Each structure stands twice: as structure tokens, then as C-alpha cells.
Amino acid sequence: MTTQIEGSVFPGGPRTADGLREIGGDWPGGLPGRTRSYATGTMIARENWAERQTGVLLSGWAAASRTLADGKIQIIDFRLPGDLINACGDLGRATGSDLIMLTEATIHDFMRPVDALLHQGPPRFRTMLLCALSRDEAIIAERLVSIGRRDATARTAHLLLELGARLRRIGLGDGTRFACPLTQTMLADALGLSGIHLNRVLRRLRERGLVRFHDALVEIDDIDGLAALAEFDGAYLE
Amino acid sequence: MTTQIEGSVFPGGPRTADGLREIGGDWPGGLPGRTRSYATGTMIARENWAERQTGVLLSGWAAASRTLADGKIQIIDFRLPGDLINACGDLGRATGSDLIMLTEATIHDFMRPVDALLHQGPPRFRTMLLCALSRDEAIIAERLVSIGRRDATARTAHLLLELGARLRRIGLGDGTRFACPLTQTMLADALGLSGIHLNRVLRRLRERGLVRFHDALVEIDDIDGLAALAEFDGAYLE
DNA sequence: CGAATCGTTGAGGTCGCTCAATCATAGTGG
């Protein structure tokens, strides 16, 4: 599955996010820190976030999630290349969610408390940190609206459109066709649905000619129809 | 209703949040900006967030919310005294939610783009801004988990416990008994439930001896039972 | 081939929704 994502759909596509380049460009001495790879399925539990774990996801997909006592899982947000990881881990609060690698992934850790980064890093970094945090919040808020007040169909459509738009911004696809290494169960866990029901929702969306999701590939056939169904407005993604 | 909150339940309680004092303490010249009052029900639509509207809620309750095309409302978060308002309004992204005053409220605007505050303000302010943002995100994420994966009863219990804990931190109540100027409909809109169903949920919680909500007052009778039911852990509130 | 994972479909149950009515309280104008 990972191979599919990394290799076949966008063979020469960029593997590095714009956001990362921006950070690196202004940073004295380039990009200090340590880059590490993680295998698919690696989980960093929320108790294990050390203060130096503020970093950037360079490649691959990950998910911030929570697991409840009865085993139910809620994926809070998917992390795509360029997204900050654990932006505020050492400010005194528990991070609150686990991070699970959904593909092979590489993460660049800045190796410093985020507080030091904030005060000693270049001004541009401060702005970026603020931007990244506020975007995270906007994304989560939008998901909250979806889960709280949209039905399963609109909710699903909305998430697929969001993923397409986010991937397009980092050069992975054109917003209508993109590699998506998620299982239906994972998608359901992000949407607050059961996997079985999501399966039926996807079938209906497919039968209506709106979007197909198969073989780790999302193909949006009617982006206007889908956006209308979901009331999707990508402004919150900047 | 507002009088009830302001006057009777916690007659001498602090009206100013700790967080605000912290900001003011380090700020050169005290607390520059402008303080304005708003009447109950005043709404600042998300299109109207000007860049200078970054500020702090000094008193009263407000709600960040979204209204969908069919009229359904989702309250994304309640804003309590000390909470930042529109922390990232001028960073290029639409704020994404309306702000509605749920009581008479006063907001202190810093009257500068948040970017200027970030770079020119005291270092302590940068840290606070980051803390405030990450806390907002944690709160919203926790609500997302609730709405996505907890049933209506646990969801309701969780929110009431959260409100109690947040209010306690700013000196409004002891976590088990606090003024709450919300209607059941508002509570329902924050929880992704219908008002009618929330009413039944509240009745069941009352009959089980866990919590009572009446006359703009929440009284938690069995905080341990309620926390167990909701799997509540207040660590995400710092 | 056996095991594991994922997707797909059917059947039935339930949680939470919608529609509708009633009651309580407060405010308003005559």
C-alpha cells in the first residue's frame, strides 16, 4: 500500500512540503534537527511526547487519534507532509492524542523545546507556527461542524474534498484525483461513523457519479456536485 | 439572565481572568487597546473579523459557532473570561466561525495585527498566545472525540465537567456548582444533539443523581460518577 | 494452502431525530 502511494500515482511528485522549505529557508544554518523514518503502523502514544518532539512531517501520512476505554477510535486529524507535529508539546499540557503512521513516514524533529524555537528562531518561524496552529484549529473545527451537524453523506464528501485540497496545496494531485492510503475503517474513524455504514455511503456517492474511492485512490468525478452536497468552502485551508 | 450570572451566584467572584492579568503584567505600559461592551445576543459574523479584532474576553460568555445552509447550528466552543478572541484573524485565513455573545460581555481588543503582537510584544506574550491556541485546539479536539464517539449521555456529562473545570480555573465556582447562562438548545448545539433529546438526557442524568441543570445553574452532585461516565480527564485544560 | 486484512452485503435493533402539544415564566401594552 505504501508503495502505491509513494510510487505509482504521482511518480515524480514532490515529496517535500512547501511549508517545510519555507521554514528551512530562513532558519540559520538551514534545518537543524534530526530526521527519522517510521514504519507503517508505528504509534507514538500521547504519554510519550517528549518536549523535543516538535517537528514537521516530511513524507507520508499520519493520524492524530484518540482511543476510548471501550475501544472506539476517533481520528482527530490526518497529518500530511508539511504539517507540524506536536506543535505545543512542551508547554505544560499533554498533547492529548496519539500519533499513528498510516504509511511509511519521515519526521523532522527540531530537537528543541517549542518555547525556544518561538523565542530564538527567526521571526518568520513564529508566524509559521501561529499559522500552522490556527490552520489545525480551523481544520478540526470544520470536522466538528461536519460530525455535529452534517449527515453521513455530506460529512464524507466534505472530508474527501478537504483531503484533495490539502494534498493539492503540497503538490500531490490536482484536488480531484489523489492517492489515499486509508482503509474505509480509518475514514470511518475520522468521520464518527461505523465502517459498515461508511461503506454504504461510499457506494451511494459512487452510484451518484460523485466520487470513487478504491485501490488507495480517490477520484472525484463531479467536484461541483460534491462541493454543493457538502457545502464545502476550502477557504479555511488558506 | 445576565444579572443572575453577574450578580447572584458568585456575588464577589473575580470578573477578570488570570490569563488576562498575565498578559497585562508584562506588557509595556500595561494593557494597550480598547475595551468594548456587547449586549447579549450580539453577533460578530465571521466575514466581519477585521485584523485588529484580536483580543481577550474580559467578562461574560460567548460562543464561536457555525450556521449551515439548512439552519442547523454547531457551536464550536464556548468562550469564557480570559479566552483569546480571534487569535489569528489577520494571518490570511478567514476566522471560520461567528462569535455570539451569550451574556453581556466585554472584550478587550489589542488593536494591532496579531503578527505585530507576536513579534513586538513581550516574549511572555508569545508563549501565552501559543498556549492559548494550543489549549483551544485541545478543547475542540476533545469535543470532536465526544461528538464522534461518545453517546449523548457521556457527551453531555463531559461538556458540563469541562465547563466546571474551566470556570473553576478562573475563579468562577468550585467545579461542581457554577452559573451557566446557556439554554438547553445552546447546549444541544454544542453537543451535536437536538434540544429535545438533550432535555431527556439531562432528565436521566438528574434522575441518576449525577447532575442538575436548572435556572442557569449547574450543580454536579456526583462528580466522580459523572467523570467516570464521561471518561473525563481535565489534563487537556492544563 | 491457511491466515490475515479489507471490502461488501443482509437483517434487525436502537439511539436520537422530527413533529406536535402542553406548561411555566417573564415581559408588554392596554
Place this chain on the structure above:
DNA sequence: CCACTATGATTGAGCGACCTCAACGATTCG
């Protein structure tokens, strides 16, 4: 003082979106 209205809480009845349990097919991998 009393209609009249508006808002919010409460309860009943019926329905539907979504869940759970269960089975089965397809694919991959050791």
C-alpha cells in the same frame, strides 16, 4: 390587573439514520 406574546422546558408518538452482528468474497502474504 389582565390578555397577549414570546421564550424555554417538558413530554409523547412515530420514524429514520446509523449501528451491531453475522456471513461471505477478494486479495495478499508467509
